[in-house]
Amino acid sequence: MSGNKTYTLVRCRFIVDSENIVENLNVIIQGNVIKSIGHEIEGDEIDCSNYVVIPGLINAHTHSGMMIFRGYYDDSELADWLSRIWDEERKMTQKVMNIGSEISVIEMLSKGTTGFVDMYFNPEGVKEIAEKYGIRVEAGYTFLDSMMEPHEVDSRQRKLSRTNYFKPIVNVHSIYSTSVDTLKLAKQLAEETETRIHIHVAETRNEIFQSKKKYGKFPVEFLHELNIVEISQLVHLGWVANWELEYVEMATHCPTSNMKLATAGFFPFIDMIEKGKNVTIGTDGPSTNNSLDMFREMKNTVLLQRHSYWDTRIKALHALKSATEEGYKLMGIKGGKIKEGYMADLVLLDSDQLYPLKKDRIVSNIVYNAVGENVSKVIIDGKIAYERGKFSARKKELLSLIDNILI
Numbered sequence: 001m002s003g004n005k006t007y008t009l010v011r012c013r014f015i016v017d018s019e020n021i022v023e024n025l026n027v028i029i030q031g032n033v034i035k036s037i038g039h040e041i042e043g044d045e046i047d048c049s050n051y052v053v054i055p056g057l058i059n060a061h062t063h064s065g066m067m068i069f070r071g072y073y074d075d076s077e078l079a080d081w082l083s084r085i086w087d088e089e090r091k092m093t094q095k096v097m098n099i100g101s102e103i104s105v106i107e108m109l110s111k112g113t114t115g116f117v118d119m120y121f122n123p124e125g126v127k128e129i130a131e132k133y134g135i136r137v138e139a140g141y142t143f144l145d146s147m148m149e150p151h152e153v154d155s156r157q158r159k160l161s162r163t164n165y166f167k168p169i170v171n172v173h174s175i176y177s178t179s180v181d182t183l184k185l186a187k188q189l190a191e192e193t194e195t196r197i198h199i200h201v202a203e204t205r206n207e208i209f210q211s212k213k214k215y216g217k218f219p220v221e222f223l224h225e226l227n228i229v230e231i232s233q234l235v236h237l238g239w240v241a242n243w244e245l246e247y248v249e250m251a252t253h254c255p256t257s258n259m260k261l262a263t264a265g266f267f268p269f270i271d272m273i274e275k276g277k278n279v280t281i282g283t284d285g286p287s288t289n290n291s292l293d294m295f296r297e298m299k300n301t302v303l304l305q306r307h308s309y310w311d312t313r314i315k316a317l318h319a320l321k322s323a324t325e326e327g328y329k330l331m332g333i334k335g336g337k338i339k340e341g342y343m344a345d346l347v348l349l350d351s352d353q354l355y356p357l358k359k360d361r362i363v364s365n366i367v368y369n370a371v372g373e374n375v376s377k378v379i380i381d382g383k384i385a386y387e388r389g390k391f392s393a394r395k396k397e398l399l400s401l402i403d404n405i406l407i
C-alpha cells in the first residue's frame with residue numbers, strides 16, 4: 001500500500017484511542033493522514049472485522065544500539081553495570097551498533113511501535129535504518145564525557161539533518177557523567193538546532209546524594225538553575241521532590257527498567273498529568289528491560305504506580321494515552337489519535353486475543369492482556385510498514401551476525 005494511495009480499513013471490530021471507542025466503523029486513509037471515520041469506503045479495502053485498531057505506540061526512551069548487551073552482566077546494580085558497559089562501548093564499532101539498532105527496530109515495529117526516542121552513539125546509522133523501515137525516530141549523538149570529547153559531540157551533532165522519519169535531538173547521558181561546561185554546551189546546541197535535550201535524571205537515590213554533595217542541589221533543581229530543565233525530556237525521575245515538579249515540562253517513565261535495576265522510586269505519573277505535563281513511557285534499552293514491547297511497558301506502568309503509591313489513581317487509559325497521544329506530542333507530530341486530519345500511524349491487533357470484546361473492557365484488555373505478538377499489521381505515515389512475518393529472514397541474518405560478535 002503506497003503512501004499516496006487512498007484506502008479503507010473496513011468494519012474495524014473496534015477503533016480505540018485515548019478519547020474514543022467505536023465499533024464496526026471504517027477508517028479512510030488518504031496519503032499519510034486519516035481522512036475520516038464512518039461508513040464510507042474509498043480506494044482499496046482491507047477487511048478489519050477481526051482487528052482492533054489503535055494509534056501507533058511511541059517508545060519514548062531506548063538505546064537501540066545496545067542489543068548486543070541484552071542479558072550481558074544482567075542482574076547487577078546500575079552503577080556497576082554502567083561502568084562495565086562503558087568499558088565495552090569504548091571498543092564498540094558503528095557497525096556493531098547499527099546491527100543492534102536494526103534488530104531493535106524490527107522488534108519494536110513488529111510489536112506496534114511506530115516511533116522511538118533513541119539515546120546512543122550511532123545516530124547516522126539509526127537514521128538510515130529508520131528510513132529503510134519507515135519508522136519515526138528522534139536520535140542524536142550522546143554527551144558522555146568519558147566516551148567522547150564534548151566539542152566533538154557538538155560538531156558531529158550539527159551535521160545531522162532532519163528527514164521525514166528522523167529528527168535530531170540532543171542526548172545527554174546524565175548530570176553525573178557530564179561536566180557543567182558540557183551541560184551548558186548541550187543547552188546552547190539544543191537552542192541553536194531548535195530541539196530538546198533528552199537526559200537520564202534522578203534515576204537512583206545515589207544520584208540525588210551525589211548531586212547534593214557536588215552542587216548543593218537536587219538534580220532537577222540543578223538543571224533548572226542552568227535553565228536546562230524547561231527544554232528537556234527527563235527520563236526515569238523516580239527520585240524527584242514534589243516541589244521540583246513545577247520546573248518539569250516533559251518526563252518519561254521506564255517502569256520495567258526501574259524495577260529490574262532496583263532503582264524504581266516513585267515516578268510522579270498522576271501528579272504530573274494533573275499539572276498538565278507531557279508524560280510518556282519508554283522501555284529503556286534492550287539490556288536494562290530487556291524487552292522492547294510497549295504493551296508490557298503500559299501494563300508495568302500501571303502496576304508499578306499502584307505498588308508504589310498504594311492507590312488506583314492511575315488507570316489503564318492513562319497508560320494508553322501516554323504511550324500514544326503523549327508520545328506523539330513529545331515528538332511534535334500530529335498523531336496518536338484516530339481522528340480526521342491525524343497522521344495515519346495505526347496498529348492492527350488480532351481481536352481474538354482481546355476477549356471478551358466489550359466496549360467497556362477493551363482498554364483494559366489492550367493494556368493488561370495484549371502483548372506485542374498480537375500485532376498483525378502496522379501502518380506508519382499511511383504505508384503498511386509491517387505485516388506479521390515480514391523481516392523474519394532479515395532478522396535471522398542480523399542475529400547470526402550478532403551471535404558471532406557477542407562479547
Ligand SMILES: Nc1nc2[nH]cnc2c(=O)[nH]1
Nearest residue numbers: 063200203257284285288
Ligand atoms: N536505565 C539506564 N539505562 C541505560 N542505558 C545506558 N545508560 C543507561 C542509564 O544510565 N540508565
